[in-house]
Amino acid sequence: MMQDEADRWWKGMKRMIPTQAQARRPYVNYERFKELFNDKYFPLSLKMEKKSEFMDLKQTRDMFVAQYEDAFTQLIKYMPIYETDERIEEKKFLEGLKLRI
Numbered sequence: 001m002m003q004d005e006a007d008r009w010w011k012g013m014k015r016m017i018p019t020q021a022q023a024r025r026p027y028v029n030y031e032r033f034k035e036l037f038n039d040k041y042f043p044l045s046l047k048m049e050k051k052s053e054f055m056d057l058k059q060t061r062d063m064f065v066a067q068y069e070d071a072f073t074q075l076i077k078y079m080p081i082y083e084t085d086e087r088i089e090e091k092k093f094l095e096g097l098k099l100r101i
Contacts, residue, residue, distance in 0.1 A: 009040060050078040059098040068096065 002010055013036060017028055028036070038047075054075035059068040072093055076082050082089045 006037075006041070047078060050075060054079050054082075058096045061098070063098075065097070069093075072096065 014028075054072075057068075057071055057075060059065065076089065082092055
């Protein structure tokens with residue numbers, strides 16, 4: 001599904017990745033692919049910006065809970081530690097809610 005420069009990058013990466021003995025083709029699971037892709041096309045400065053945005057996320061007065069949840073869900077992917085522990089994720093989510101609303 002990749003095109004142009006991304007397609008050329010992936011073809012080059014496949015040549016450099018160690019091969020799986022029986023299959024005789026590059027072996028990369030989806031997690032590893034995402035890691036390689038993000039390292040190439042997602043700069044550290046943007047990752048840091050998104051992490052900061054997540055840490056500062058709070059429900060505002062004019063924000064519905066569903067809007068807060070959408071923003072939380074979009075930003076949590078930049079914070080893998082939160083995705084692996086439901087208790088931490090729940091605590092962070094509740095901390096950002098404006099409970100008086």
